[in-house]
Amino acid sequence: MAPGRKGRILKRSAVIAAVVAVSLAMEISGFLATPEGQRPEASWTTLHAIVPLVFAASAGVAWSIGSALGPARLMVVFPLLWIPQTFYRVIEDLGWLWPLVRGVDLAWAVLTGILVLLYPRGWLVGRVDRWIAGIALAASIVNLLAVLLLAGPDPAVCECAPNPYRIAELPVLFGFIDVGYRIVGVTLALVIAARLLVSWVRGSVPARTVAFLMPLALLAWVITLAAQAVSYAAAATADEVLSTVSLIAIASIPVSFVAGIAHARNMRARVADLMRITREGADRGLWAESLARTLRDASVRVYWWDEERGRYADAAGEPIDHDPADRRGDHSLLPVASPTGMPIALIRHDRVLTDNMRLLDGVSSALRLSVDNGRLRSEIERTLEHVRQSRSRIVEAGVEARRRIERDLHDGAQQQLVSLGMRLRLAANHARSAGDDGLAADLEDTIAMLNLALKELRELAHGIHPSLLSSGGLALAVPELAGRCPIPVEIDVQAEGRLPEVIESTAYFVVAESLANIAKHSRATRGWVRAHVRDGELELVVRDNGVGGASPDGSGMVGIADRVDAVGGRIEIESPPGAGTTITVRMPLGVALVEA
Amino acid sequence: MEGAPKPLRVAIADDALLLREGIAKVLADGGIEVVASVGTGAELLEIANRGGLDAAVLDIRMPPSFRDEGIVALEEMRAGGSKIGVLLLSMYATPEYALRVMGAGSGTGYLLKERVSEPQTLVRAVETVASGGSVVDPEVVEQLVKRTRADDPLSRLTERERSVLELMAQGYSNGGIAQSLFLGLKTVETHVRSILQKLDLEESPEHHRRVLAVLTLLGAR
Numbered sequence: 001m002a003p004g005r006k007g008r009i010l011k012r013s014a015v016i017a018a019v020v021a022v023s024l025a026m027e028i029s030g031f032l033a034t035p036e037g038q039r040p041e042a043s044w045t046t047l048h049a050i051v052p053l054v055f056a057a058s059a060g061v062a063w064s065i066g067s068a069l070g071p072a073r074l075m076v077v078f079p080l081l082w083i084p085q086t087f088y089r090v091i092e093d094l095g096w097l098w099p100l101v102r103g104v105d106l107a108w109a110v111l112t113g114i115l116v117l118l119y120p121r122g123w124l125v126g127r128v129d130r131w132i133a134g135i136a137l138a139a140s141i142v143n144l145l146a147v148l149l150l151a152g153p154d155p156a157v158c159e160c161a162p163n164p165y166r167i168a169e170l171p172v173l174f175g176f177i178d179v180g181y182r183i184v185g186v187t188l189a190l191v192i193a194a195r196l197l198v199s200w201v202r203g204s205v206p207a208r209t210v211a212f213l214m215p216l217a218l219l220a221w222v223i224t225l226a227a228q229a230v231s232y233a234a235a236a237t238a239d240e241v242l243s244t245v246s247l248i249a250i251a252s253i254p255v256s257f258v259a260g261i262a263h264a265r266n267m268r269a270r271v272a273d274l275m276r277i278t279r280e281g282a283d284r285g286l287w288a289e290s291l292a293r294t295l296r297d298a299s300v301r302v303y304w305w306d307e308e309r310g311r312y313a314d315a316a317g318e319p320i321d322h323d324p325a326d327r328r329g330d331h332s333l334l335p336v337a338s339p340t341g342m343p344i345a346l347i348r349h350d351r352v353l354t355d356n357m358r359l360l361d362g363v364s365s366a367l368r369l370s371v372d373n374g375r376l377r378s379e380i381e382r383t384l385e386h387v388r389q390s391r392s393r394i395v396e397a398g399v400e401a402r403r404r405i406e407r408d409l410h411d412g413a414q415q416q417l418v419s420l421g422m423r424l425r426l427a428a429n430h431a432r433s434a435g436d437d438g439l440a441a442d443l444e445d446t447i448a449m450l451n452l453a454l455k456e457l458r459e460l461a462h463g464i465h466p467s468l469l470s471s472g473g474l475a476l477a478v479p480e481l482a483g484r485c486p487i488p489v490e491i492d493v494q495a496e497g498r499l500p501e502v503i504e505s506t507a508y509f510v511v512a513e514s515l516a517n518i519a520k521h522s523r524a525t526r527g528w529v530r531a532h533v534r535d536g537e538l539e540l541v542v543r544d545n546g547v548g549g550a551s552p553d554g555s556g557m558v559g560i561a562d563r564v565d566a567v568g569g570r571i572e573i574e575s576p577p578g579a580g581t582t583i584t585v586r587m588p589l590g591v592a593l594v595e596a
Numbered sequence: 597m598e599g600a601p602k603p604l605r606v607a608i609a610d611d612a613l614l615l616r617e618g619i620a621k622v623l624a625d626g627g628i629e630v631v632a633s634v635g636t637g638a639e640l641l642e643i644a645n646r647g648g649l650d651a652a653v654l655d656i657r658m659p660p661s662f663r664d665e666g667i668v669a670l671e672e673m674r675a676g677g678s679k680i681g682v683l684l685l686s687m688y689a690t691p692e693y694a695l696r697v698m699g700a701g702s703g704t705g706y707l708l709k710e711r712v713s714e715p716q717t718l719v720r721a722v723e724t725v726a727s728g729g730s731v732v733d734p735e736v737v738e739q740l741v742k743r744t745r746a747d748d749p750l751s752r753l754t755e756r757e758r759s760v761l762e763l764m765a766q767g768y769s770n771g772g773i774a775q776s777l778f779l780g781l782k783t784v785e786t787h788v789r790s791i792l793q794k795l796d797l798e799e800s801p802e803h804h805r806r807v808l809a810v811l812t813l814l815g816a817r
Contacts, residue, residue, distance in 0.1 A: 407662065414687050414709075415612045421713030422618040426625075429715070447713050454710050458688060468690055471663035476692045483691065483743045483815075 012063050015076060016056050023052040023079035030086030040086070047244065051251045052079030058254030065261055071118050074111055075254050081108040088158035095161035099151060103144035109185055109225070110136045112253055116192050116218055119257055128195070136188050143181040150174040182229045189222045213256035220249035270294040274366045284315045287370060291363060297350045299331065302367075305343040312346045320346060336364040344371045388568070392502070395566040399465075399505045406465035414457060421450045469508050473498045474531055477508055482529060485515045487544075489527040499538060503587050506567050507531065507540050510560050514542035514583050517556050522546025522581060533589070540585040550575035560585075604726050605648060607632040609640035609666070610655035610685070619653060619685075619712055626719030635659070637669035644673055644680060651681035651726040655709075656693060667696055674700045681725030685709045689735040695811050698730060702804035705731030705767065730767035730807040737765040740814035749813070752794045760787045761795075765810045769803060 027049040031039060039045075059075035083105045091098050113136055117129045124130050149167050151174060153160035196215045224246035231242075274294045288302040303312035303320045312320045334347040345367055349360070428443035461467075469477040474495050482489035498504070511529055518527050524546030532539050550557065552573045560583070564571045569587035606628050610616040613635075620630040632643045636659050640652055652673075656666035670682045683705040684697050694706040705725045711717045711733070721731040741750070741762060753761060763773045774784040792799055795813055800806050 410657065410687050411612065415615055418687075418709045418712060419612075419614045419618045421710055422615075422622065425713045425715060426621070451710055451713065462688065467657065467688055468692065471657070472692065476690075479815075480690065480692055483739065 009064075012060065016060050019076055019079045020053060020056050023056075023082060024049060026087045026090075027084050029090045030084045030088075033089035034086045041240075044240070044244065045084075045086075047247050048084060051247055052082040054251040055079055055082075055254045058258045061258045062261060065258070065265060070122055071115055071257060074115050074118075075257075078108055078111055078254075081105070081111060083108075085157060088160065092153075092158040092160040095164050098153075098158070098160050099148050099163045099165055102151060103147040104140075106143065106181070106185065107140055109189075110140050112221075112250060113185075113189055113192055115253060115257060116196065116214065119196075119214055119260060122261075132188055132191060135184070139181055139184045143177065146174055146177040146181075150177070179232070182232060186222070186226050186229045189218075189225055193218045193222045213252070213259055217249050217252035217256050220245060221253065224249060272362075274363065275369065287367075288315060291347070291367075294363065295349060295359070299348075299350060301348040303346040303348065305345055312343075320348075334360055334364060336367045338368060338371065344368060391566050392568070395506075395563070396502045399502050402465040402505075403470060403501075406461050406467060406470075409457065409461040409464070410467065414454065414461065417450060417454050417457065421447055421454070424450065465505075466508065469504055470501075474504055474507055477504075478511055478529055478531060481508070481511055481515060482527075485527065486519050487524060487527055489515065489529055491529050493529070493531045495531055495533050495538065499533070500590055502567055503538055503589060506563050506569070506587060507538060507585070509563050510540055510583070510585050511542060513556055513560050517550070518542075518544045518546065518581070521550070522548075524580065536589050538585075538587045538589060540587070541582065543580060543582045545580045547577070548575045548579050548581055549577040550581045603627055603629040604650040604722065605629050605631050606651045606653060606722060606726075607634070607640055607643050607649055608653045609634050609637055609658065609669070610653075611635045611658045612655070615655075615709065615712070619718070622712055622715045622718055623653070623722060626715055626722075628719065628722060637665040641669050641672060644678055645676070649680050651683065651703075651722050653683045653685065653722060656684050656686040664693070667693060667700075670697065670700050670704065679703060679728075681705070681722065681727070683707060683721050683725050683731065685711075689733055689739060691736050691740050691811070691815050694732050694736045695808070695815055698732070698804060698808040698811055702730065702802055703728045704804065705729075706736065707731060707733045708735055724767065728803070729769065730804040732766045732807060732811065734762075734766055737762050737811075737814070740765070740811065743814070749795050753791060757787050757791050757794075760784065761791050761810065764788065764791070765807060765814060767804075767807050 027045065031045055034040075040048075055075045055078040059072045062072035062075065063069070081104060083101055087101070088098060091101065114133050117124060117133055124133060148163075148165045150170055151163055152166060152169065152171075153162065193215065196218055200215050224242050227242050228246065270293070274290055284302070284304060288300070291302060292298050292300040301314060303314050305311075306313050314320075331348050331350060334349060336344045336347065338344055347360075347363065347367070424443050424447050428440045428447065431437075431440040431443060466477050466480070468480050475493050478493050479491050482491050499507075511531075515527065515529075518524050522544045524544035526545050528541070528543040530539075530541040530543075550573065552558075552561070557573060561571050564585050564587065567587050569585055572584040573581070574584075575581040606623060608616055608619050608623075608630060610619065616633050616635070620633050623630055631649065632640075634640050634643065637654065640654060643649065644652060654666035654669055656664055658665040666684050666686075670684065673680070673682060679702075681703040682697075682700075684693070685707055686693060687709050689708055697704050697706045703725050705721050707718070707721055711721070724731050741758075750758065750761075759777060760773055763776055768776060770781060770784050770788060773779070773788075774781045777784070779787075789799070791797075795810075797806075797809050797813060800809065
């Protein structure tokens with residue numbers, strides 16, 4: 001759906017551009033509105049302005065990767081909530097606006113916290129996570145109400161117009177809520193960081209390699225946040241260094257998030273690799289190795305179902321119960337069964353991987369595919385071998401049958417007709433000596449007809465099976481074939497001794513058909529036939545200097561290819577237009593040469 | 597053949613009984629004494645070794661392997677020093693076999709089996725090989741001549757020379773050629789010399805060598 005995709009990309013780009021514009025506008029207008037003496041350093045302001053840009057850019061990347069749409073939306077909202085303190089100078093006269101802005105000006109922190117909670121799946125998984133998110137939201141609402149209803153203009157921030165929503169002047173209560181909100185925020189951030197750290201430390205290699213960036217960023221942020229909260233509570237001014245570190249830490253959170261997603265995607269790509277290996281039919285050892293690579297978990301073991309013994313065992317035959325590593329409980333077992341319910345294997349993997357069910361699903365379907373493939377392959381190979389054998393038996397039987405027919409003709413009909421001719425001759429001689437010249441002439445005509453019939457029969461028998469091939473092999477039969485070809489053919493036959501009958505007759509067929517093609521289609525003036533025995537193969541080359549362009553799909557060529565195929569040979573046809581045709585056939589001679 | 601003082605003594609080998617007897621009858625009618633009639637090349641060899649034969653008529657394809665037993669028997673006879681005439685009979689006109697037969701030496705012949713219905717041809721062939729001459733079936737020569745070749749040396753021959761060449765290949769002597777073509781012996785000799793010159797062949801003192809050379813030339817063109 002290219003148009004829809006294009007439209008989506010345009011829309012997202014517009015949203016990001018708008019958000020960035022708003023964010024920069026707040027930053028710049030705030031900076032300009034602040035009197036020069038009170039302005040923060042330009043470099044710090046720049047850094048401060050970059051943070052929302054990083055979020056917006058990360059949102060764009062997350063969107064283009066295509067997963068984690070929720071987190072991407074949070075990231076794109078972030079710049080709108082990232083309100084610089086200086087911005088209050090711009091809106092100080094708008095009494096209706098500044099309390100609202102102030103009420104939400106810490107929401108970016110809540111949003112960032114939730115973003116971390118969503119990592120790496122894109123949604124809240126555990127109950128604790130949901131509680132944390134709920135508390136953070138509730139605290140934010142309380143804070144918003146407190147600001148709206150209780151806050152007065154803060155001279156440290158702006159010379160603001162009075163707050164029109166204010167219902168009471170309770171500075172102690174407001175201060176309590178204001179500080180409490182920050183404390184709750186820091187606490188929650190600490191909890192999130194702790195959870196992330198614990199799962200990272202407890203995680204195995206696969207989990208750790210994915211997620212080390214995020215806890216690091218979070219930790220840095222939380223520490224600076226805590227320090228800032230303390231200093232805020234102590235009413236001290238913010239520390240420059242600390243706030244710089246804090247900005248960098250915040251900016252690195254969306255980056256970590258996107259990196260994590262990209263890594264997960266990479267993981268799926270590796271499952272795809274595993275699928276490829278599976279398709280190529282790798283053996284069990286190699287498969288287990290690739291699996292460990294795919295999961296980045298060297299502790300992965302694959303136990304294959306042993307049908308005979310009714311248990312799982314690894315590729316070396318070690319049964320699963322004897323594996324001591326299993327008792328530590330750091331591992332989970334993933335049973336894989338065929339669609340018909342037959343067990344295939346158990347994959348023992350790091351428990352952390354259980355979180356990544358999609359990955360494991362991919363792995364188990366790869367394995368299922370592998371086993372199914374293997375079964376299908378061996379079945380096909382068996383069938384193919386069957387077909388190959390029966391085909392070669394059929395071909396051999398065909399050759400044998402033709403040979404027998406020729407022999408029957410030779411020993412039967414041909415001999416009978418020859419002796420019939422002889423008898424007719426005797427009869428004719430008798431008739432002539434008896435003075436019956438009419439009868440003698442009739443008989444002589446009959447003899448002539450008989451001899452014609454004999455000649456045709458001879459051609460027929462030769463066509464069925466050339467006797468010269470049986471008696472003299474290719475060395476005699478090929479020159480004889482070439483002699484029948486209407487164009488001159490150069491012969492080079494070097495086949496010492498006799499070859500297996502079926503090979504000889506196939507080679508003879510190939511040469512006969514090829515020469516017939518040359519005579520009929522090639523417009524060649526010359527042909528070459530070469531037959532050499534080399535490395536247990538008969539190599540047969542039939543070449544001409546004709547017009548070329550012979551199609552391997554022509555019925556003649558298909559016939560040749562079929563015959564060659566049937567004896568396990570290979571055929572190559574080279575026939576560029578205008579440059580003659582070369583047919584190269586190689587046929588294995590099988591067990592041994594048959595001596596002449 | 598009128599009243600030869602001493603009839604030729606001939607043995608026949610063919611695994612087809614009917615033909616064997618037919619051949620014996622044709623030869624006997626032609627004044628040839630058939631002293632033995634057997635079914636295999638090996639039996640014939642045994643008889644030939646006993647001596648007293650002038651010629652042998654053999655089928656090429658015989659037991660045990662039905663391949664080229666007749667020619668093998670001929671080659672063994674020649675290897676054993678026997679000089680008797682040997683006429684090979686075959687169902688097929690195979691130039692390659694004709695060459696092999698001629699290559700075995702003088703007094704050899706190669707005929708199609710169906711020539712038994714032409715008694716004179718058969719009898720004359722036996723007489724020819726018995727006297728050390730060569731015989732090649734006209735159909736073999738026809739096949740060889742039909743073979744087309746680039747740069748064919750035969751194209752240099754005249755029509756008449758071609759006819760002479762074909763008879764040469766069949767084993768005819770100059771005299772025989774003269775008779776067949778109703779030409780004078782001198783004319784035939786002139787043709788033969790011209791043919792040999794044009795085909796770059798040497799006139800050989802031995803008659804069968806001339807046949808072999810011509811056949812080889814025809815086959816190798």
